[in-house]
Amino acid sequence: MRVESSISRNxxxxxxxxxxxxxxxxxxxxxxGELDLSHGVMLYLDDITVSFDGFRALxxxxxxxxxxxxxxxxxxxxxxxxxxxxxxxGKTRPDSGKAFFGQTIDLxxxxxxxxxxxxxxxxxxxxxxxxxxxxxxxxELALKTDKQVKKSLFARLxxxxxxxxxxxxxxxRLADQADRPAGLLSHGxxxxxxxxxxxxxxxxxxxxxxxxxxxTDDETERTAELFVSLKGKHSLMVVEHDMAFVEALGGKVxxxxxxSVLAEGDLATVQADPRVIEVYLGR
Amino acid sequence: MRTPLxxxxxAGLGPRGWLAVAAVAFIAWVLVPMAHLMLPESHPLHVSTxxxxxxGKILCYAVxxxxxxxxxxxxxxxSLGHGLFFALGGYSFGMYLMRQIxxxxxxxSDLPDFMVFxxxxxLPWYWSGSDHFLWALFLAIAVPxxxxxxxxxxxxxxxxxxxxxxxxxxAMTYAAMLFFFRNETGFxxxxxxxxxxxxxxxxxxxxxxxxxxxxxxxxLLLAVIILGKVLIASKFGKVLTAIRDSENRVMFIGxxxxxxxxxxxxxxxxxxxxxxxxxxxxxxxINPSEMSVANSIEIAIWVAVGGRGTLxxxxxxxxxxxxxxxxxxxxxxxxxxxxxxxxxxxxxxYLPQGVVGLWAKIxxxxxxxxxxxxSRAEVAAAPAPRAPAAESKIPNGTAxxxx
Numbered sequence: 001m002r003v004e005s006s007i008s009r010n011x012x013x014x015x016x017x018x019x020x021x022x023x024x025x026x027x028x029x030x031x032x033g034e035l036d037l038s039h040g041v042m043l044y045l046d047d048i049t050v051s052f053d054g055f056r057a058l059x060x061x062x063x064x065x066x067x068x069x070x071x072x073x074x075x076x077x078x079x080x081x082x083x084x085x086x087x088x089x090g091k092t093r094p095d096s097g098k099a100f101f102g103q104t105i106d107l108x109x110x111x112x113x114x115x116x117x118x119x120x121x122x123x124x125x126x127x128x129x130x131x132x133x134x135x136x137x138x139x140e141l142a143l144k145t146d147k148q149v150k151k152s153l154f155a156r157l158x159x160x161x162x163x164x165x166x167x168x169x170x171x172x173r174l175a176d177q178a179d180r181p182a183g184l185l186s187h188g189x190x191x192x193x194x195x196x197x198x199x200x201x202x203x204x205x206x207x208x209x210x211x212x213x214x215x216t217d218d219e220t221e222r223t224a225e226l227f228v229s230l231k232g233k234h235s236l237m238v239v240e241h242d243m244a245f246v247e248a249l250g251g252k253v254x255x256x257x258x259x260s261v262l263a264e265g266d267l268a269t270v271q272a273d274p275r276v277i278e279v280y281l282g283r
Numbered sequence: 284m285r286t287p288l289x290x291x292x293x294a295g296l297g298p299r300g301w302l303a304v305a306a307v308a309f310i311a312w313v314l315v316p317m318a319h320l321m322l323p324e325s326h327p328l329h330v331s332t333x334x335x336x337x338x339g340k341i342l343c344y345a346v347x348x349x350x351x352x353x354x355x356x357x358x359x360x361x362s363l364g365h366g367l368f369f370a371l372g373g374y375s376f377g378m379y380l381m382r383q384i385x386x387x388x389x390x391x392s393d394l395p396d397f398m399v400f401x402x403x404x405x406l407p408w409y410w411s412g413s414d415h416f417l418w419a420l421f422l423a424i425a426v427p428x429x430x431x432x433x434x435x436x437x438x439x440x441x442x443x444x445x446x447x448x449x450x451x452x453x454a455m456t457y458a459a460m461l462f463f464f465r466n467e468t469g470f471x472x473x474x475x476x477x478x479x480x481x482x483x484x485x486x487x488x489x490x491x492x493x494x495x496x497x498x499x500x501x502x503l504l505l506a507v508i509i510l511g512k513v514l515i516a517s518k519f520g521k522v523l524t525a526i527r528d529s530e531n532r533v534m535f536i537g538x539x540x541x542x543x544x545x546x547x548x549x550x551x552x553x554x555x556x557x558x559x560x561x562x563x564x565x566x567x568x569i570n571p572s573e574m575s576v577a578n579s580i581e582i583a584i585w586v587a588v589g590g591r592g593t594l595x596x597x598x599x600x601x602x603x604x605x606x607x608x609x610x611x612x613x614x615x616x617x618x619x620x621x622x623x624x625x626x627x628x629x630x631x632x633y634l635p636q637g638v639v640g641l642w643a644k645i646x647x648x649x650x651x652x653x654x655x656x657x658s659r660a661e662v663a664a665a666p667a668p669r670a671p672a673a674e675s676k677i678p679n680g681t682a683x684x685x686x
Binding site: 089091111112113116117121122124128129130131132133137140141142147148149152153154155197201 | 514517518519521522524525528529531532533534535536537538539540542543546
């Protein structure tokens, strides 16, 4: 049975012990549970392996994403992109390997809601919004706030929150749809709403699984603009098949294949890599 | 900055809702007592003792139905063991009623009759304090609450969902029934508690006592509906329905569904316990058959018939099913369960939203007809009639989708 480890009790794994001393000796004060970006690394995956009934969905995957970076992940079907996101968000526990958020937060020991609180937001492959709630309520629920039962019973929206929601509504171009049930939105609009739900959550790291699937060219272009504008303030990890979109985003590209990293670099380099060409075109 | 709860209460129901509440309260607390006490029995408007007891009983069931709807209709958790919480509340309060019998039982002992029969010399420890009304009332809420909390904590933490959860709740109530059937358990075995004489010193069969119990049942039902309204309108309610619709999404935006489910589950059980405590003095008996699996399934049927996800629906459902049960079990007792099964199948097939849904459907159809008529009139008025058939189809299609 899994032990519920609260964020505040979260201590680094054994191998990381020396780092504590290092940080302290440089005068950096470490608060438990707080994201430590002192080394510029936002997400650190090392040697992660996940098997389902003997099938290795992730095979010694190692990946590092820097603070403020926009990273695209590409790869053929079954390469393990979604499983990787499951590991990062706590949905799947790795059989072995390390997953750290910042320097100190061990993701393999936290539950999904705890991970969400530390600052990782996720957009699913299939747009997942609350269809019976209005667009406004969807954003209201996602809003960064205390999400305990006690608070929810007496929760009220303050001016700041309302401003934030209406700003986001404008940003995702759903301001005129605010009072409609989210279930009535088009596929592309649902994608935007889910992205909006991530934005009001104000995460440090955004995981976006095929964010432009089902969007028109115009919507895709605007999404690319939005993501590029988020770069720097947030780290983004974008899984996408649409190469034009990946190109528009710029930044580093990681190619996953059979559960591990096949190649890494800017899009042109990666596309010229013979192994990558083989994976996509060969066989 | 919090709004005071009273302000919220008024906002939650709306003027029409409050008018309905006031009307029901007036009927229950003024008109019914007058019709019962002042009118002679021969008078056509006289309300008989039988009717008061029957309606009082159904009101208690309606409270259970609303409590059930809070977790099933809004939380998406189907419990097939809610009869247990109802019965636990009933037993807790029944202990008090047993103690109120005093020495008037068949054995003229301070102990309840069944204990004398078992040759017990003193009350078991868990009966201590049962002669205090308030303690019994507290137990009627606390015992179901604690049982539900412990059960829910393990079930929700282990992420047991859907039909698996329902089956486990069924096993839970069945196990409890077997436990209460044993004489050694100390709750009267298969006879349970009965032959009550008094409540707070007043005769339990006196018309005034019955009227007070009836009035309290109405008050409890109204209170539970208002509580439900406020809860559903709050952010808590929005999170709850969000968990019902997409639990994963809720987790990944940072809510822990376990806490939310546990809260509504425990609250629901406590409301059932209160209903059970009001039910027992009115019906005059509580025994382990209240914990039978069939009873708990029936609770789910009330809610399904009335309409899940609305607060009025379960009340209607509990009323419709129980009134027909009363009629059936006196006229054709052997066919009742067949009828109940048929009702459940028909409702599931044709009325997924229950009676309340039927009402909404009729309203939508009327609106649709009006829209078609309007569009026809428009087409007729237009100088160049182009494809009128196609035009009348458009509102038809959209309205069907909306319904």
